[in-house]
Amino acid sequence: MSASSLDLTFAALADPTRRAILSMLLEDDMAVTDVAEPFEMSLAAISKHLAILAHAGLIAQEKRGRVKWCKLEPDALRAASVWMQGFGQFEPIHLDEFEAFLARELDGADTQGG
Amino acid sequence: MSASSLDLTFAALADPTRRAILSMLLEDDMAVTDVAEPFEMSLAAISKHLAILAHAGLIAQEKRGRVKWCKLEPDALRAASVWMQGFGQFEPIHLDEFEAFLARELDGADTQGG
DNA sequence: GCAATCGTCAACCATTTGGTTGAATATGGG
């Protein structure tokens, strides 16, 4: 209970399905059903994942009509990013690296059956 | 099983005790017993936490004599940092922010009873 | 109005997680 913001953020990011969802939302806002479409799990499971992401502040959900739109809230990553960079004091990061990651992650995260 | 590197990293970081341990190791290498000292949980519990951090590559453990030394491996954070920054494209991060975080985290992570 | 669509809720289940305790395995020192 009452886990810290960092707890929630890192825990949310620890699941590959949730990271894949964030990657999808990076391209465009999506309805819950559309988020669920590429995954092999039930809509209810995706709905739970989205609730976890929303609770961590990583996405915002807005209901318009019967459709609930999900959009990325990248600012929520800043706190965690601050935390991590404080340790590493890394050189600047290049987009290439990030895109390589996304490619590797998406190549498998959408076929997880359990 | 066979969780990805990012899975392991983020999952390891999701626990406040483990983040507190990393913060401690930021200042100096430490023996397992000394790592455990400020916490209210058993040595075995800390030993498990350290194993999780080591498995995620966030620390290295080297046994010299009967003492097992733990040291930070900040490079392991780079992959996760790359991932996160790709989303946020944040402005440069200042050490002040990080230190503020550490202060807030340490002010409570060592009194968690369960 | 009524059926179809969108999404969540509730109950359930298996597995993982984070902790405990007590015994066991090094290792070091008098």
Place this chain on the structure above:
DNA sequence: CCCATATTCAACCAAATGGTTGACGATTGC
């Protein structure tokens, strides 16, 4: 050698996690 120290192992436990299914409440459109 024998005892203390340092750490892990093994068994156990409660609670959390990630999934399922079926029923349910909203909303839309014919």
